[in-house]
Amino acid sequence: MRRRSIQGMRGLITGASSGIGRELAQQLAAAGAHLLVTARRAEPLDSLVESSQDLPGQMVAMAGDVTDPGHRTRLCDAVQQRWAALDLLVNNAGVGAVGPFAEADPERLRGVFELNFFAAVELIRETMPLLRTGQTPVIVNIGSVLGHRAVPCKSEYCASKFALHGFSDSLRAELAPEGIGVLLVSPSTTRTEFFDRLLERADGVTAGAPRAASAASVARHTIRAIRRGRDEIILTPGGKLLVWLDRLWPTLANRLIARYAP
Numbered sequence: 001m002r003r004r005s006i007q008g009m010r011g012l013i014t015g016a017s018s019g020i021g022r023e024l025a026q027q028l029a030a031a032g033a034h035l036l037v038t039a040r041r042a043e044p045l046d047s048l049v050e051s052s053q054d055l056p057g058q059m060v061a062m063a064g065d066v067t068d069p070g071h072r073t074r075l076c077d078a079v080q081q082r083w084a085a086l087d088l089l090v091n092n093a094g095v096g097a098v099g100p101f102a103e104a105d106p107e108r109l110r111g112v113f114e115l116n117f118f119a120a121v122e123l124i125r126e127t128m129p130l131l132r133t134g135q136t137p138v139i140v141n142i143g144s145v146l147g148h149r150a151v152p153c154k155s156e157y158c159a160s161k162f163a164l165h166g167f168s169d170s171l172r173a174e175l176a177p178e179g180i181g182v183l184l185v186s187p188s189t190t191r192t193e194f195f196d197r198l199l200e201r202a203d204g205v206t207a208g209a210p211r212a213a214s215a216a217s218v219a220r221h222t223i224r225a226i227r228r229g230r231d232e233i234i235l236t237p238g239g240k241l242l243v244w245l246d247r248l249w250p251t252l253a254n255r256l257i258a259r260y261a262p
C-alpha cells in the first residue's frame, strides 16, 4: 500500500458533469488536487468549474464523448501541455440499461460496453505515458457491486462491470512493479441521474433501490481509498454482504437473487 497526498495531485476525471464524478471533482479540488474534468454536456461542466473557483485546486473542463478516440487524444494532449504528467486517472463515466437480454437490440450491449469498458481501458492505455511520469500515480476505475455479483435484467451492465473488475485486477498486478496503483471502487445503488439516463429501460422492469447512498459519500470513500493506497473498496454493508454471500455460498445467492431480485 502506498499512501498518497491529494494536495497538488494532477488528475483527469471522466463523467464529471453529474453524480459521483461531479462530487469527486469537487471534493478532490477542495483537498487541493488540480483537475481536468470531462463529460459530453458542456454547461454542467462549466458550472462545476465556476463553483470550484475558490477551492485550492484548479479545475479546467473539456467537453466531449469519451468513447470518441479523437476526444481521448485531445484530453491526453491537454494533460501533456498543462502538466506533462498525470498522477490520477478516474474512469467514472458509465451508463446502464435495464431489461431482459434476449429481446434487446444488440446495440444496447455495444453501447454499454463501449463506454463502461472500452473507453475506460483505452483511456488507460492512452494516458499510460503520462501516468508513468506522475507522482505516486493511481488509476481509479468506478465499477459496481454488480461487477462482483450479477442480477437479472441488467446483464449487459453487470458484464461490463465484471469486465472492468477483471481488467483492474490484471492491470494492478502488471503495473505493481512500476508503482502505478489501480483502485477498483464498487458502489451500491447511489442517488444520481444514473437511472434517469439509462440507454434503455424495458416496460415493467424496476431499477434502483429504496435505500441509496449519496454521491458525496461515494466520493468521500473513494478519496480516502486513494489516500490510503487501497486496491479495492466495496462501499456499503449491503454490497459487502452480497459479495461475501456470493463468494461463500454461491448456490444460495443464486437462489435468493432468482427469487427476490427485481
Ligand SMILES: NC(=O)c1ccc[n+]([C@@H]2O[C@H](COP(=O)([O-])OP(=O)(O)OC[C@H]3O[C@@H](n4cnc5c(N)ncnc54)[C@H](OP(=O)(O)O)[C@@H]3O)[C@@H](O)[C@H]2O)c1
Pocket (backbone or CB within 6 Å): 014, 015, 016, 017, 018, 019, 020, 021, 038, 039, 040, 041, 042, 064, 065, 066, 067, 092, 093, 094, 095, 115, 142, 143, 144, 145, 186, 187, 188, 189, 190, 191, 192, 193, 194, 195, 197, 215
Ligand atoms: N448510481 C448508481 O446507483 C451506481 C451504482 C454503482 C456504480 N455506479 C457507477 O458510477 C459511475 C457514475 O455514475 P453516476 O451514478 O454518477 O451516474 P450519472 O450521474 O448518470 O453520471 C454519469 C456520468 O457519465 C457521463 N457520461 C455518460 N456518457 C458519456 C460519454 N459517452 N462520454 C463522456 N461522459 C459520459 C455523464 O455526463 P454526460 O451525459 O454529460 O456525458 C455523467 O457525467 C458509473 O460508472 C456507474 O456505472 C453507479
